[in-house]
Amino acid sequence: MKSHCPYCALQCGIELEGSAQTPALVGDAGFPVNEGALCIKGWTAASLLRHPERLTSPLARDAGGALRTVGWDEALRRIVDAVSGVQARHGKDAVGVLGSGALTNEKAYLLGKFARVALGSASIDYNGRFCMSSAAAAAVRAFGVDRGLPFPLEDIPLAEAILLVGANPAETMPPLVRYFQAQRKAGGALIVADPRRTATALSDALHLPLAPGTDAVLANGLLHVLVRDGFVDEDYVRARTEGFEAVRALCAAYWPERVERLTGVPQGDVVRAARLLGQARTAMVLTARGAEQQAQGVANVLAFVNLALALGLPGRRGSGFGTLTGQGNGQGGREHGQKADQLPGYRRIDDPAARAHVARVWGIGADELPGAGRSAFEMLDGIGSEGGVKALLVFGTNPAVSAPHGRAIADRLARLECLIVSDFFLSETASLAHVVLPSTQWAEEDGTTTNLEGRVVRRRKAFDAPRGVRTDLEILGALARALGQGDGFAFESAQDVFEELRRASAGGPADYAGITYERIDREGGVFWPCPSQDHPGTPRLFTRRFPTKNGRARFHAVRPAGPAEAPDADYPLFLTTGRVLAHYQSGTQTRRVAELVEREPEPVAEIHPLLARHHGLEAGDTLRLSTRRGELRLRVKLVPAMRQDTVFVPFHWGGVQSANRLTNPALDPVSRMPEFKVCAARIEDKAVSAAESVERGVA
Numbered sequence: 001m002k003s004h005c006p007y008c009a010l011q012c013g014i015e016l017e018g019s020a021q022t023p024a025l026v027g028d029a030g031f032p033v034n035e036g037a038l039c040i041k042g043w044t045a046a047s048l049l050r051h052p053e054r055l056t057s058p059l060a061r062d063a064g065g066a067l068r069t070v071g072w073d074e075a076l077r078r079i080v081d082a083v084s085g086v087q088a089r090h091g092k093d094a095v096g097v098l099g100s101g102a103l104t105n106e107k108a109y110l111l112g113k114f115a116r117v118a119l120g121s122a123s124i125d126y127n128g129r130f131c132m133s134s135a136a137a138a139a140v141r142a143f144g145v146d147r148g149l150p151f152p153l154e155d156i157p158l159a160e161a162i163l164l165v166g167a168n169p170a171e172t173m174p175p176l177v178r179y180f181q182a183q184r185k186a187g188g189a190l191i192v193a194d195p196r197r198t199a200t201a202l203s204d205a206l207h208l209p210l211a212p213g214t215d216a217v218l219a220n221g222l223l224h225v226l227v228r229d230g231f232v233d234e235d236y237v238r239a240r241t242e243g244f245e246a247v248r249a250l251c252a253a254y255w256p257e258r259v260e261r262l263t264g265v266p267q268g269d270v271v272r273a274a275r276l277l278g279q280a281r282t283a284m285v286l287t288a289r290g291a292e293q294q295a296q297g298v299a300n301v302l303a304f305v306n307l308a309l310a311l312g313l314p315g316r317r318g319s320g321f322g323t324l325t326g327q328g329n330g331q332g333g334r335e336h337g338q339k340a341d342q343l344p345g346y347r348r349i350d351d352p353a354a355r356a357h358v359a360r361v362w363g364i365g366a367d368e369l370p371g372a373g374r375s376a377f378e379m380l381d382g383i384g385s386e387g388g389v390k391a392l393l394v395f396g397t398n399p400a401v402s403a404p405h406g407r408a409i410a411d412r413l414a415r416l417e418c419l420i421v422s423d424f425f426l427s428e429t430a431s432l433a434h435v436v437l438p439s440t441q442w443a444e445e446d447g448t449t450t451n452l453e454g455r456v457v458r459r460r461k462a463f464d465a466p467r468g469v470r471t472d473l474e475i476l477g478a479l480a481r482a483l484g485q486g487d488g489f490a491f492e493s494a495q496d497v498f499e500e501l502r503r504a505s506a507g508g509p510a511d512y513a514g515i516t517y518e519r520i521d522r523e524g525g526v527f528w529p530c531p532s533q534d535h536p537g538t539p540r541l542f543t544r545r546f547p548t549k550n551g552r553a554r555f556h557a558v559r560p561a562g563p564a565e566a567p568d569a570d571y572p573l574f575l576t577t578g579r580v581l582a583h584y585q586s587g588t589q590t591r592r593v594a595e596l597v598e599r600e601p602e603p604v605a606e607i608h609p610l611l612a613r614h615h616g617l618e619a620g621d622t623l624r625l626s627t628r629r630g631e632l633r634l635r636v637k638l639v640p641a642m643r644q645d646t647v648f649v650p651f652h653w654g655g656v657q658s659a660n661r662l663t664n665p666a667l668d669p670v671s672r673m674p675e676f677k678v679c680a681a682r683i684e685d686k687a688v689s690a691a692e693s694v695e696r697g698v699a
Contacts, residue, residue: 001462002028004449005042006102006442007584008173009148009325011451012038016046016443020463023049023443031524033153033451039174041584044593048441049463051592053425055438056466067436072470072478075435079393080482082418082434083119086391093370096123096379096389099338100396101131101327102585104447104459105512106497107472108329109344109504110489111395112337114476117362118485122370123389125340127397129376130404132330133671134297135287135323141298141556142305143314143541144548145509146334146346147454147528148325150314150541157182158318160280161189163222163273165215165304166290166677167324170199171581176324189276193218193265194290195576196606196648197641206273209643212574212678213563214263215291219303220558221259222274223251226310231278236312240546243555247306250557264643282318283311289326289578293676295564295666303558314553315542325452327585332450335510336501340373344501345508354508361504362488375672377403377665383412391418395472396439400428401586401653404674405629406660422472427588428654439472440465446494448520453539455525456515473497506531509547563678564666565628567645571680573611574646575627577659578677583652590652603657605634606648607683612638615683624684625649630661647681 004011013031018024023046029036048054058075059067070078086094097115099108108126115124132148139146156162156179169176177200180190184203192201193208193215201207210218226232227248237244256267277283285308291300301323308314308321325331336344337358344361347354349372359366374382380403382388392413403409413419413432421430422437430436444465450456465471470478473494480489491497495517506513514530514537527537545551567573582600583590590596605625607617617623619638624631625647633656634649642648651659664679 001460003443003460003462004457005038005328006045007041007328009328009330009452010034010173010175011328011449011457012042012175014038014042016462021050023463033455034175037175037178040582040596040599041590044595046443047593048589049443051425053592054466055424055426055436056468057438059436061434075437076478076482078435079418079420079479082391083483086417087119090390092120093123093373094390095119095121096392097121098376098379098392098394098397098399099124099126099333101126101128101330101333102396103329103333103338103472104449104494105329105332105336105456105501106447106494107395108333108338109336109501110473110476110497112344113362113488114480116370117364117488118480118483120368120370122340122373123379124338124373125376125379126333126338127376127399127402128327128330128334128339129672130293130402130674130676131289131326132292132323132334134292134294134668134673135301136334137671138298138301138305139323142302142309142554144546145541147541148331148452149322149454151320151322152453152455152527152539153179155318155320156180156284157186157188159183159188159282159284161191161276161283163191163193163277163285163304163307164200165193165285165287166292167286167288168194168198168200168578169324172326172579173324174581189280191273191276195574195643195646196639206269206276208265208269208273210263210265211643212576212646213294213566214560215294215300216296216303216558216560217254217259217262218265218270219300219307220251220254220560221256221263221270222277223247223307223310224254225256225271225274226278226307227251229275229278231274232310233312237310240315240552241309241555242550242552243557244310246557247555250559277307277311282316283313284319285313285321286324288324290677292323293673294678295668295675296561297668297673298670299558299560302556303560306555306558309553309555315540315544317540329449331452331454332448332456335450336505340375345505345512346510347508357507358504361500375667377667377674378672380409380412381665384415390416392416392420394419394421394429396423398427398429398586398588400432401658401660402651404660404663404665404676406658407630422475423588424469425588425592427586437475438469439475440469444469445471448498450528454527456512456520456528457525458517458520564675565664565679567680571627571682572645573681573683574643575625575649575662575679575681576646576677577649577651577663580650580652583650585652586654587652603634603650603653603659604637606637606639606642608642608644609638609640611644611683612636625662625681626684627662627664627679627681629664632657632659632662647683
């Protein structure tokens, strides 16, 4: 049975073998994205299908506060009673929904419809707000549409130079690395901008070790050199863009010597990187979470878009600007209505024409559709406040670990009148819930996902789920019926949901109208936009025009503001967070796979040996790392390639090991992305033994 990996946005092709009791998988050599290659997470994914900790019955909290097994009828009754009661007392928007970029397109679509039709609530958002929101907002502003990669992965080896900003695919997306290897083998140059010299930059790549939070400064400095040295594609700029003169004037102030002082990147390397890009006949600029998960994430991305536009890259084969989507369906998950401000097809919820179109598909009046709700963090942070949500339904995400200032968010979740979680393991968030619903995993259900290229692919049901487990589509349908809204949720299959999604997306920026299950099977995936069944799909965007009102891409003059919380005398270091090879997101899945836990059993603090010596630390010691929000105790890993002013901590663990207990909830003013990637921190002077590694507990 051919399907796709449940982890990252590559959506690598796999083939499932064996039985539900002894499942196994291999890479699908026929799928063009990975050609049979998988990372260690993909190879071990089947072990979770029959894991002993798998949830197979609903759980509900009893009078004593413990979660106990209940039947589906009782679980659904409790949810409906709680939801109805909260809305009667506090209004429709008092019930919130939090979705996920891990959900299939069908689930994401139906979740948005459920919130707005069955609940009548504006309070819906998803965990992609913590992942792709800055990149998405910037792409819409610059190009008129957001598709992570507006070109297929096969174009990467054609680029003579690539600038990779804040990305470490060697650990986060290992099968992607073969494309960069092919690019290097063909003689291409790879430039990696990252505070750490990661595994991706350990080859002969040019590494630009910028200080956390200085991404836009670096981009402006690179553009300064391109302008100064005559590398701007003036014909392209005149014919296909607008707004360049303001950017040209602004970047004049970012000469290489100044950029070195502000970023820490040697001025010679700034000039070298710019010239590698400028002299290349084909080039790419690619950003990821390092630049995007900041309180100025949108500005950072726009600054690098300026580079690509000045060089005339978007729309040319082997060239372009793109962002590396993270979650498995991070692309499709933000297209079909589970974002606070969007309707299916990537339509804006405040657009009267969009509202009218979707309302017709849903069989309601446009005036019945709620307006835009709060972003994910704002909804979570507002729990317990006037006008905040009082009940929350969570599907496929674990905000107790993944949200910034995590300890405060966990406290707020615990104060909800009712928390309902649908998951297949008892995550840190599920352990706080009043009702927990056991849901199917990826190999037990049908559906589609959209990978980072915009390629819509199919996941196929290979095995029956354990008895007592239901799909999220079945759960949403049952809840809608119990709420008296069953007519709009009478779907027999995931394919039926997809057929409605096609109609709802028709004519929108993310147009799936011409995509069918049969076409996906026949063609191995279809690229959106695809407005009709005789349309070939669109692997490459922007070849002739941009989907803006005047057909031109837009430059934006970016004046870097710096991080929301810079190091100072009390907290003199930068803390930045990220991923490691063996784990994924909040670790709900990977921390239950023995091979992965053995490889990475706990989070460690990566620091430079000189910083360690300054604090009397050696490799394997336990340090106390603190920010203004909390404190963790972590083992020390010495990394000579680290910046001496920066500490790196992975975020895949919960509880007293959660890096997001330290991160800053400052939000980007446009995307509402929290500033995960930079905050002020300090190492306490006294090293402690492993036996003392217990959280002190900082308010």
